[in-house]
Amino acid sequence: MENYRLFLSAFCAAAITGSLSIIFVLIWVLHYREGLAWDGGSAEFNWHPVLMVAGLIFLQGTAIIIFRLPWTWACNKQVMKWIHACLHLLAFTLTVISTVAVFDFHNTAKIPNMYSLHSWLGIAAVILYCLQIVVGVVLYLIPITPVSWRAAFMPVHVFFGTLLFVGIISVALMGITEKLIFALKSPKYSQSPPEALFVNVLGVLLVAFGAIVVYTVTRVSWKRPNDQVLHSLHTDEVGEDNGKVGPKKTTTQDSEMRGNI
Amino acid sequence: MENYRLFLSAFCAAAITGSLSIIFVLIWVLHYREGLAWDGGSAEFNWHPVLMVAGLIFLQGTAIIIFRLPWTWACNKQVMKWIHACLHLLAFTLTVISTVAVFDFHNTAKIPNMYSLHSWLGIAAVILYCLQIVVGVVLYLIPITPVSWRAAFMPVHVFFGTLLFVGIISVALMGITEKLIFALKSPKYSQSPPEALFVNVLGVLLVAFGAIVVYTVTRVSWKRPNDQVLHSLHTDEVGEDNGKVGPKKTTTQDSEMRGNI
Numbered sequence: 001m002e003n004y005r006l007f008l009s010a011f012c013a014a015a016i017t018g019s020l021s022i023i024f025v026l027i028w029v030l031h032y033r034e035g036l037a038w039d040g041g042s043a044e045f046n047w048h049p050v051l052m053v054a055g056l057i058f059l060q061g062t063a064i065i066i067f068r069l070p071w072t073w074a075c076n077k078q079v080m081k082w083i084h085a086c087l088h089l090l091a092f093t094l095t096v097i098s099t100v101a102v103f104d105f106h107n108t109a110k111i112p113n114m115y116s117l118h119s120w121l122g123i124a125a126v127i128l129y130c131l132q133i134v135v136g137v138v139l140y141l142i143p144i145t146p147v148s149w150r151a152a153f154m155p156v157h158v159f160f161g162t163l164l165f166v167g168i169i170s171v172a173l174m175g176i177t178e179k180l181i182f183a184l185k186s187p188k189y190s191q192s193p194p195e196a197l198f199v200n201v202l203g204v205l206l207v208a209f210g211a212i213v214v215y216t217v218t219r220v221s222w223k224r225p226n227d228q229v230l231h232s233l234h235t236d237e238v239g240e241d242n243g244k245v246g247p248k249k250t251t252t253q254d255s256e257m258r259g260n261i
Numbered sequence: 262m263e264n265y266r267l268f269l270s271a272f273c274a275a276a277i278t279g280s281l282s283i284i285f286v287l288i289w290v291l292h293y294r295e296g297l298a299w300d301g302g303s304a305e306f307n308w309h310p311v312l313m314v315a316g317l318i319f320l321q322g323t324a325i326i327i328f329r330l331p332w333t334w335a336c337n338k339q340v341m342k343w344i345h346a347c348l349h350l351l352a353f354t355l356t357v358i359s360t361v362a363v364f365d366f367h368n369t370a371k372i373p374n375m376y377s378l379h380s381w382l383g384i385a386a387v388i389l390y391c392l393q394i395v396v397g398v399v400l401y402l403i404p405i406t407p408v409s410w411r412a413a414f415m416p417v418h419v420f421f422g423t424l425l426f427v428g429i430i431s432v433a434l435m436g437i438t439e440k441l442i443f444a445l446k447s448p449k450y451s452q453s454p455p456e457a458l459f460v461n462v463l464g465v466l467l468v469a470f471g472a473i474v475v476y477t478v479t480r481v482s483w484k485r486p487n488d489q490v491l492h493s494l495h496t497d498e499v500g501e502d503n504g505k506v507g508p509k510k511t512t513t514q515d516s517e518m519r520g521n522i
Contacts, residue, residue, distance in 0.1 A: 111451060112451050112452070112453065115450065115451050115452075115453045115457065116438065116441075116450065116451075116461070117437055117441070117460075117465075118438060120461055120464070120465065121434070121464065121465070121468060159476065159479065163472060163475065163476075166427055166431075167468070167472075170427075170430070170431035170434055173378060173382070173431055173434075173435050174435050174438045176378055177377065177378055177379060177435045177438050177439055178438055178442065180377075181439065189376065190372060190373050190377075191373070191376075192373065192376045196376065200377070200378045200381055203378040203381070203382065204378075204381065204382070207382060207428070211424060211428075214424065215420065218420065
């Protein structure tokens with residue numbers, strides 16, 4: 001792998017900021033807030049930030065960079081694709097529980113659902129994430145999908161996956177903003193009590209984690225060697241994502257290629 | 262240009278969502294809020310969203326995709342670089358005025374500055390944006406910078422520029438959330454008055470504009486023809502952004518190459 005030291009630094013930084021984000025959100029709800037429960041009250045709401053940070057941010061980020069880990073390049077690509085899909089499915093499961101928790105809390109407290117920009121963009125992101133998983137499974141895990149389709153759709157899969165990941169971090173930052181304004185009354189958010197500073201740092205950690213993951217995944221020279229070849233075919237011979245790669249790919253046996261795309 | 266129809270659709274969509282964002286933010290402050298003034302009050306604060314949407318989002322987005330417009334490919338690259346830099350400088354000027362407006366409003370109303378996550382990430386983004394402009398001018402507009410440095414730093418310049426643009430849209434969404442919660446009292450934000458729905462749509466427009474700009478700028482086949490060659494050199498021969506392109510580039514006369522990087 002090229003510039004292995006830089007990769008290792010980025011990987012460690014992602015692991016540290018990602019783990020710290022989970023620790024920070026746990027300390028927030030367990031130490032500063034009402035803890036965790038499933039009783040329709042604030043302690044049920046608290047599952048929302050915890051599961052979103054752990055699932056839709058940390059697990060999704062891990063799923064995104066898993067193909068970049070050079071220690072896995074000797075593994076069968078099909079196995080890596082299953083691990084990638086399972087991490088996304090686990091993230092989606094936590095997201096569903098997290099969403100139920102917040103609706104349940106709102107309904108109990110007679111707070112309207114879906115009024116804020118956070119909720120509009122959040123629900124759109126969850127629906128698009130679900131769609132991305134379904135399309136990903138159909139195209140890349142079901143063995144009958146033509147290799148030409150897989151290759152043609154790959155840049156779109158990667159682009160929308162990365163965009164969704166970044167969008168979800170933005171939605172989380174809006175959620176943090178909402179919660180701090182609503183929850184901090186005396187002293188208020190504007191008086192910067194320790195909880196406000198602590199949760200602001202959580203927001204900074206999420207941004208740092210997101211930036212490192214996106215940097216790692218968009219650096220072409222850190223792709224799996226086979227994927228670098230595919231990127232070069234897309235970029236130089238037929239344009240990056242034009243859907244015209246079929247004829248080129250089908251000159252090789254589908255069965256040989258399918259495992260690698 | 263490859264897939265010109267798709268490019269044209271993306272370009273029109275960016276122009277429409279970007280222009281609509283400016284119209285929406287103007288209607289917000291002029292129709293729903295206190296208008297625009299420079300008096301230390303709410304009307305002075307209103308310059309903040311207007312100038313940020315017009316400058317740091319619309320003008321920055323335009324500066325980012327300007328190299329992708331095929332109608333400009335016949336123009337001298339040096340001229341395009343000056344237009345790119347001037348758009349960024351204009352965006353930065355509006356940003357400074359916008360930031361002064363919000364500090365002025367806070368100071369007059371005795372509201373603390375820099376307590377929210379929006380302000381932390383916002384000020385960090387403005388500082389990094391300033392740094393990005395300074396480094397960009399030094400590297401790409403001062404004619405003595407070695408071509409090898411320009412080529413080596415280009416992927417970093419593009420990555421951080423795009424990341425900053427996305428980050429700034431996130432910060433704007435947090436700002437919208439804050440303002441709607443603070444400003445809407447009776448009826449409250451949670452009661453979804455017309456202003457709340459209207460400004461939520463503004464948030465959706467900003468996300469759509471950001472997504473289209475990022476899609477346009479990351480599609481390698483839509484780069485200027487010379488830049489596609491550079492991308493291919495980076496990707497296939499020496500890795501995308503490893504800083505080792507010097508010897509390869511210096512085989513060509515610096516004076517010939519400099520205009521193109």
